[in-house]
Amino acid sequence: MSTETPSKAEPTIGDYQYGFHDSTDNYTFKSRKGLDHEIVRQISAMKNEPQWMLDFRLKSLDIFFARPMPQWGGDLDQIDFQNIYYYMKASDRQEKSWDDVPEEIRKTYDRLGIPEAEKQYLAGVKAQYESEVVYGSLQEDLARQGVLFTDTDSALRDHPDLFREYFGTIIPSADNKFAALNSAVWSGGSFIYVPPGVHIEFPLQAYFRINSENMGQFERTLIIVDEGASAHYVEGCTAPSWSAESLHSAVVEIVVKRKGRFRYTTIQNWANNVYNLVTKRAMAYGDSLMEWVDGNLGSKITMKYPAIYLMEPGARGETLSIAFANKGQHQDAGAKMVHCAPNTSSRVISKSISKGGGRSSYRGLAKVVKGATNCKTSVVCDALILDSASRSDTYPYIEVEEDDVTIEHEASVSKIAEEQLFYLMSRGLTEAEASAMIVTGFIEPLVKELPMEYAVEMNKLIELQMEGSVG
Amino acid sequence: MATLGIIDLQVSVESKPILKGVNLEIKAGEVHALMGPNGSGKSTLAYALAGHPKYEITGGSIEIDGTDVTGLDANERARLGMFLAFQYPVTIPGVRVADFLRHAVTNRRDPERKEGENLMPMREFRTELKERMTELGMDTEFARRYLNDGFSGGEKKRMEILQMAMLKPKFAILDETDSGLDSDAVKVVSEGVNRLSGPEMGVLIITHHERLLEFNKPQFTHVMLAGRIVETGDASLAAELHANGYATVRERHPEEAAEELTEQEKSLASV
Numbered sequence: 001m002s003t004e005t006p007s008k009a010e011p012t013i014g015d016y017q018y019g020f021h022d023s024t025d026n027y028t029f030k031s032r033k034g035l036d037h038e039i040v041r042q043i044s045a046m047k048n049e050p051q052w053m054l055d056f057r058l059k060s061l062d063i064f065f066a067r068p069m070p071q072w073g074g075d076l077d078q079i080d081f082q083n084i085y086y087y088m089k090a091s092d093r094q095e096k097s098w099d100d101v102p103e104e105i106r107k108t109y110d111r112l113g114i115p116e117a118e119k120q121y122l123a124g125v126k127a128q129y130e131s132e133v134v135y136g137s138l139q140e141d142l143a144r145q146g147v148l149f150t151d152t153d154s155a156l157r158d159h160p161d162l163f164r165e166y167f168g169t170i171i172p173s174a175d176n177k178f179a180a181l182n183s184a185v186w187s188g189g190s191f192i193y194v195p196p197g198v199h200i201e202f203p204l205q206a207y208f209r210i211n212s213e214n215m216g217q218f219e220r221t222l223i224i225v226d227e228g229a230s231a232h233y234v235e236g237c238t239a240p241s242w243s244a245e246s247l248h249s250a251v252v253e254i255v256v257k258r259k260g261r262f263r264y265t266t267i268q269n270w271a272n273n274v275y276n277l278v279t280k281r282a283m284a285y286g287d288s289l290m291e292w293v294d295g296n297l298g299s300k301i302t303m304k305y306p307a308i309y310l311m312e313p314g315a316r317g318e319t320l321s322i323a324f325a326n327k328g329q330h331q332d333a334g335a336k337m338v339h340c341a342p343n344t345s346s347r348v349i350s351k352s353i354s355k356g357g358g359r360s361s362y363r364g365l366a367k368v369v370k371g372a373t374n375c376k377t378s379v380v381c382d383a384l385i386l387d388s389a390s391r392s393d394t395y396p397y398i399e400v401e402e403d404d405v406t407i408e409h410e411a412s413v414s415k416i417a418e419e420q421l422f423y424l425m426s427r428g429l430t431e432a433e434a435s436a437m438i439v440t441g442f443i444e445p446l447v448k449e450l451p452m453e454y455a456v457e458m459n460k461l462i463e464l465q466m467e468g469s470v471g
Numbered sequence: 472m473a474t475l476g477i478i479d480l481q482v483s484v485e486s487k488p489i490l491k492g493v494n495l496e497i498k499a500g501e502v503h504a505l506m507g508p509n510g511s512g513k514s515t516l517a518y519a520l521a522g523h524p525k526y527e528i529t530g531g532s533i534e535i536d537g538t539d540v541t542g543l544d545a546n547e548r549a550r551l552g553m554f555l556a557f558q559y560p561v562t563i564p565g566v567r568v569a570d571f572l573r574h575a576v577t578n579r580r581d582p583e584r585k586e587g588e589n590l591m592p593m594r595e596f597r598t599e600l601k602e603r604m605t606e607l608g609m610d611t612e613f614a615r616r617y618l619n620d621g622f623s624g625g626e627k628k629r630m631e632i633l634q635m636a637m638l639k640p641k642f643a644i645l646d647e648t649d650s651g652l653d654s655d656a657v658k659v660v661s662e663g664v665n666r667l668s669g670p671e672m673g674v675l676i677i678t679h680h681e682r683l684l685e686f687n688k689p690q691f692t693h694v695m696l697a698g699r700i701v702e703t704g705d706a707s708l709a710a711e712l713h714a715n716g717y718a719t720v721r722e723r724h725p726e727e728a729a730e731e732l733t734e735q736e737k738s739l740a741s742v
Binding site: 429438 | 521522525549550562566575586617634
């Protein structure tokens with residue numbers, strides 16, 4: 001763990017361990033602040049994009065301007081869209097060896113432990129720093145089998161047909177205001193293609209790092225898992241503890257074809273001045289399995305509801321969601337399951353923790369369209385509130401247009417019982433250790449679904465959130 | 472020799488006085504039995520000794536080896552060697568027995584340990600845990616289960632004894648550890664306590680029944696009535712109480728018996 005002190009810019013942030021930042025003096029390119037057609041043209045020109053992409057971006061920008069701010073979920077009125085840098089490039093190239101990544105940036109990823117993790121248990125890595133991917137790797141045998149794991153900009157350049165077939169088809173620009181924003185200014189993100197029947201044993205990992213103040217990061221991820229293929233993708237996210245806000249607004253589109261299996265794991269740990277407004281959606285075809293594992297820590301406001309559209313019979317969807325809302329944070333997270341075909345099933349398990357005045361909300365949709373008979377959907381959300389200043393809400397939306405469906409919804413809210421604390425303390429645990437243990441136990445049913453390394457990381461993050469929690 | 476001193480202890484729960492001056496001294500190696508009718512204050516004494524925040528000490532003191540621990544919280548007392556086997560062990564979902572115990576044992580053996588410092592080595596801990604579980608006739612599978620989650624009554628009590636075996640306290644208070652158990656389970660628990668109670672540990676057994684005392688013969692038997700210890704004798708007193716109930720005790724202590732009656736009427740009236 002790093003022993004260096006966090007940035008002095010924001011002394012109130014507290015224990016956030018990734019709060020350090022690098023100098024931006026050597027950046028290759030930095031757009032001016034603000035958002036208009038000219039900025040969008042500039043981004044597209046920097047990337048040498050084809051005309052169709054520029055047109056797509058400009059159209060999306062108009063949609064973004066035309067749409068009103070959402071008035072539900074978190075309070076977004078403080079975001080000043082004209083006070084944000086929409087594009088920053090810290091390095092000219094994407095490297096294949098960490099040794100070639102500029103030293104300052106490499107040091108950041110060293111401190112985040114990425115190169116070490118790559119050696120031990122990852123099948124491939126993408127490291128995005130500000131707007132662009134600065135490092136990329138993929139195991140050779142996977143590349144030989146036709147697996148593509150690249151940044152999204154390269155995919156547009158190198159695999160134009162495959163790219164255009166799927167890009168923007170799962171989440172159109174007009175889906176919501178922030179999907180439109182991402183479509184206008186997107187940069188970086190991961191592009192993955194897994195050919196039919198190929199199984200990737202170890203996770204593919206992407207790491208998203210915001211470094212600058214007032215930065216907007218808009219990565220765009222597109223993943224296609226072909227018939228009978230399987231893979232697991234993991235993303236981690238951090239940012240320095242600046243006093244001014246940053247904006248992270250990603251779009252993630254996924255297609256899982258017949259009999260494919262895909263799991264997308266997020267462990268985000270943003271500093272608590274980041275607005276995190278993300279649209280994630282997967283389409284799952286016949287007999288496939290799509291899973292979201294979504295761990296939301298940090299940020300100022302997170303609004304994120306990973307969706308699965310079950311498109312053909314036999315498709316299954318599962319979302320496991322953990323949210324931890326600490327002081328000054330609002331986690332508005334959940335899941336959407338849309339049953340578009342008969343004999344599809346879905347399951348949502350959500351666990352949220354609120355502490356120190358934090359607020360967590362579960363917001364979910366279970367939808368069964370006309371004709372989708374014999375579907376099963378189950379939602380279980382449990383909330384744990386650690387003190388009287390904190391808050392938890394549940395907003396389940398259920399829309400069912402068929403009779404022949406099974407719908408289960410359970411919700412529970414609990415407080416740490418005094419008797420639990422006393423029991424553990426009577427065995428020699430301090431109050432803080434006892435609380436942390438109870439919280440860790442609360443999310444254990446989800447954490448045990450993570451690969452070991454990520455489970456350890458998740459528990460460590462929870463412990464950090466719990467530190468100093470008892471006065 | 473380790474000594475637990477309870478000196479004129481007065482305890483209130485929600486401002487209601489329950490213990491009205493309890494005096495008791497327990498030395499390592501001794502087995503004490505505490506008996507008394509329902510509501511006489513036995514469990515209150517157990518919780519107050521362990522440091523439950525709801526049990527407010529309004530007078531007197533608790534001392535371990537001459538050091539006043541009255542102002543210490545439950546975790547500090549536990550590190551000094553106090554242990555309470557709960558009448559109703561608490562369920563902690565999602566927390567594995569082994570993880571919890573490794574943490575607890577580390578703190579007990581290194582009372583100065585600060586939060587976040589290293590735990591005892593995993594291998595050493597596992598070996599020891601396995602030995603203790605085998606001695607208590609427990610399936611080692613229990614170490615991987617969530618603490619008391621879905622345990623039967625007997626399993627919970629056995630888990631309490633396992634914790635005691637791992638924490639090696641100086642003083643163990645068994646709060647009706649035999650209640651709700653069939654005679655086989657009582658035998659297992661008794662044998663466990665028997666194995667552990669030795670020259671290094673003093674034991675206070677709170678019980679209504681005689682069964683636990685058959686296996687763990689007390690040197691001292693105390694009888695509690697209306698928040699005071701009114702009689703102290705040897706093992707034969709326990710046998711007598713078991714045979715005849717508390718009527719004769721009440722006759723011998725009319726003042727406390729009257730107090731007990733008044734309190735019962737009060738609590739009936741408040742229902």
